[in-house]
Amino acid sequence: MDVLPFLVTQCLNALSQAALLFFLGCGLTLIFGIMRIVNFAHGAFFMLGAYVGWSAVHWTGNFWVALVAAPILVGGFGAAFELGILRRLYGRDGHAFLMVTFGLTLVMGEAIRLLWGVEALQVQMPVSLSDIVFILDEPFPIYRLFLAGSGVVVAIVIWQFLERTRLGLLIRATSQNAEMVHALGTDVRLVRSAVFGIGCGLAGIGGVFAAPMVTASLGMAPNAVIDTFVIVIIGGMGSFLGSMIGALLVAFVQVFGSYFFPDFAMAFMYLIMLTILVVRPGGLLGKEA
Amino acid sequence: MRMTLAVAVLLALLPLGLPPYAMTLLTEALIMGLFAMSLDLMVGYARLISFGHAAAYGLGAYTCGNILLHTDIPLPLAVPMAGVFSGFIGIGIAWVCTQATGVSFSMLTLALAQLLYAVAFKWTSVTGASDGLAGIPRRPGPFGTTYFSTKIGFYYLTMACLFGSFLFARALVRSPFGAVLRGIRENEAKTLSLGYNTRLYKIAVVAASYILGGLAGALYAPFAGFANTELLFWLLSGQVLIMVIVGGTGTLVGPILGAAFFLLVQQQLSTYTDSWALFFGVIFIAFVLFAPEGILGLARRRRSVRSH
Numbered sequence: 217m218d219v220l221p222f223l224v225t226q227c228l229n230a231l232s233q234a235a236l237l238f239f240l241g242c243g244l245t246l247i248f249g250i251m252r253i254v255n256f257a258h259g260a261f262f263m264l265g266a267y268v269g270w271s272a273v274h275w276t277g278n279f280w281v282a283l284v285a286a287p288i289l290v291g292g293f294g295a296a297f298e299l300g301i302l303r304r305l306y307g308r309d310g311h312a313f314l315m316v317t318f319g320l321t322l323v324m325g326e327a328i329r330l331l332w333g334v335e336a337l338q339v340q341m342p343v344s345l346s347d348i349v350f351i352l353d354e355p356f357p358i359y360r361l362f363l364a365g366s367g368v369v370v371a372i373v374i375w376q377f378l379e380r381t382r383l384g385l386l387i388r389a390t391s392q393n394a395e396m397v398h399a400l401g402t403d404v405r406l407v408r409s410a411v412f413g414i415g416c417g418l419a420g421i422g423g424v425f426a427a428p429m430v431t432a433s434l435g436m437a438p439n440a441v442i443d444t445f446v447i448v449i450i451g452g453m454g455s456f457l458g459s460m461i462g463a464l465l466v467a468f469v470q471v472f473g474s475y476f477f478p479d480f481a482m483a484f485m486y487l488i489m490l491t492i493l494v495v496r497p498g499g500l501l502g503k504e505a
Numbered sequence: 506m507r508m509t510l511a512v513a514v515l516l517a518l519l520p521l522g523l524p525p526y527a528m529t530l531l532t533e534a535l536i537m538g539l540f541a542m543s544l545d546l547m548v549g550y551a552r553l554i555s556f557g558h559a560a561a562y563g564l565g566a567y568t569c570g571n572i573l574l575h576t577d578i579p580l581p582l583a584v585p586m587a588g589v590f591s592g593f594i595g596i597g598i599a600w601v602c603t604q605a606t607g608v609s610f611s612m613l614t615l616a617l618a619q620l621l622y623a624v625a626f627k628w629t630s631v632t633g634a635s636d637g638l639a640g641i642p643r644r645p646g647p648f649g650t651t652y653f654s655t656k657i658g659f660y661y662l663t664m665a666c667l668f669g670s671f672l673f674a675r676a677l678v679r680s681p682f683g684a685v686l687r688g689i690r691e692n693e694a695k696t697l698s699l700g701y702n703t704r705l706y707k708i709a710v711v712a713a714s715y716i717l718g719g720l721a722g723a724l725y726a727p728f729a730g731f732a733n734t735e736l737l738f739w740l741l742s743g744q745v746l747i748m749v750i751v752g753g754t755g756t757l758v759g760p761i762l763g764a765a766f767f768l769l770v771q772q773q774l775s776t777y778t779d780s781w782a783l784f785f786g787v788i789f790i791a792f793v794l795f796a797p798e799g800i801l802g803l804a805r806r807r808r809s810v811r812s813h
Binding site: 254256301304305308310311312314315316318319320321322323325326327329330438442445446448449453479482483486489490493494497 | 554609786
């Protein structure tokens with residue numbers, strides 16, 4: 217195999233992986249940036265997205281329906297959880313949220329097991345994306361290209377949403393001075409519910425995207441939440457751009473690491489995280505430790 | 506002190522009247538209690554909330570398992586050796602995790618514990634990979650005594666470990682060292698400005714916590730006769746944190762009660778349903794929401810209300 221085609225296809229692989237990680241990381245960091253909440257259940261929302269996606273494909277036979285339905289349902293569930301439970305905890309220190317969302321992880325994992333069973337569920341890829349293309353004479357799955365492209369599109373949409381829309385403005389304002397926003401007549405509590413819902417919805421999209429490649433299974437949640445934590449620790453908690461950089465870095469290390477040193481790919485990821493922590497304790501773009 | 510002695514006497518007398526299956530459950534409760542108490546040193550006294558305490562347990566279990574399988578060292582020596590080894594690794598883990606503070610610390614502890622979990626899956630010669638270590642013996646000795654390999658003897662060994670650790674932990678938190686820890690818990694910046702190297706104190710308490718947690722894991726390996734990757738899994742880290750919070754942080758005794766409560770409820774629920782994790786999640790959320798001070802805190806609050 218030639219070097220150039222190999223590099224190109226591996227880079228594309230890494231980009232598609234980065235897109236998945238970005239869906240996870242940016243949701244977590246968005247929630248943290250606005251609400252100072254670390255959502256332990258983020259991996260569970262990701263998993264829920266995959267299972268809801270499976271059901272949607274199962275019933276309608278249409279992957280695109282799943283791609284719309286899963287984030288709405290998962291996001292809605294997240295917003296409801298914020299309304300019902302998390303809201304009671306404002307004013308407590310950050311660990312209370314971490315613990316409550318851990319409890320939620322247990323509940324969701326068990327509920328999903330009861331509803332969908334223990335078997336891993338294969339989600340059918342849409343026919344239009346299940347082919348391969350030849351890039352510099354190397355075969356490459358179209359689905360991964362589509363995934364990488366979707367990552368870019370979602371990143372631009374979120375960025376424009378935060379910069380250009382009224383809700384985006386309110387979200388940014390809330391992250392800087394929630395009391396002032398409240399005093400100016402906006403119900404900050406609603407903004408918070410919305411942000412939590414959006415963050416969880418992003419994890420849900422990630423789950424749907426991941427499902428055709430890795431199947432929907434009960435082991436998804438812990439792996440996802442740990443990758444996500446590593447990403448935001450690298451990028452800096454609460455930084456949107458940081459989560460993008462973190463996702464890219466982790467994805468490239470995972471893809472190239474597992475190709476060249478399959479036994480040490482994980483260790484590389486941690487080594488990078490460690491180095492960054494020692495040099496910049498708050499992460500690459502974070503403000504504080 | 507009188508209370509401790511009374512409980513010790515009661516626990517020492519229990520084997521006389523309990524059927525064997527209850528003894529097994531009780532031994533497991535004491536092991537879990539030791540594990541939960543070790544985490545309380547970090548959580549309750551220095552506000553270092555670890556989501557990766559299974560690392561200590563798994564390290565202890567695998568170390569003890571290997572010692573018992575591959576050497577002639579007797580059981581009562583192997584257990585503390587494994588605890589000390591776990592403490593050494595704990596220093597390294599603490600050095601990494603204390604680079605960050607607050608919630609980031611928690612996330613790092615989880616990440617490192619999962620790294621150990623991944624290593625355990627690959628390092629077949631030491632951990633047996635996904636099969637785990639099976640047939641871990643309760644090697645007799647010292648001086649050829651086979652007492653500790655019996656059910657009751659092992660129970661007393663566990664009890665001795667728990668009480669020894671409890672007295673050690675209590676002495677630790679009542680010492681000037683413990684006062685500095687509480688200073689870190691209440692206001693780290695202030696403690697730092699008083700001239701204490703807070704990071705060093707944090708690493709020390711994590712090491713102590715890992716020694717005791719490793720001790721618990723080291724007891725579990727010969728108790729169950731096996732050690733597998735479950736003992737390093739994040740679910741166990743979460744469960745032990747639940748025991749600490751539900752029992753009452755910063756009390757040492759509370760987490761032991763929390764562990765007993767956890768095992769008892771698990772035992773009862775699992776006869777009715779497979780989904781006990783669901784109920785635990787709900788119970789845990791309820792405790793964090795409505796009774797963050799835990800069972801022991803609730804009891805104390807009630808008592809102080811009555812006395813006013």
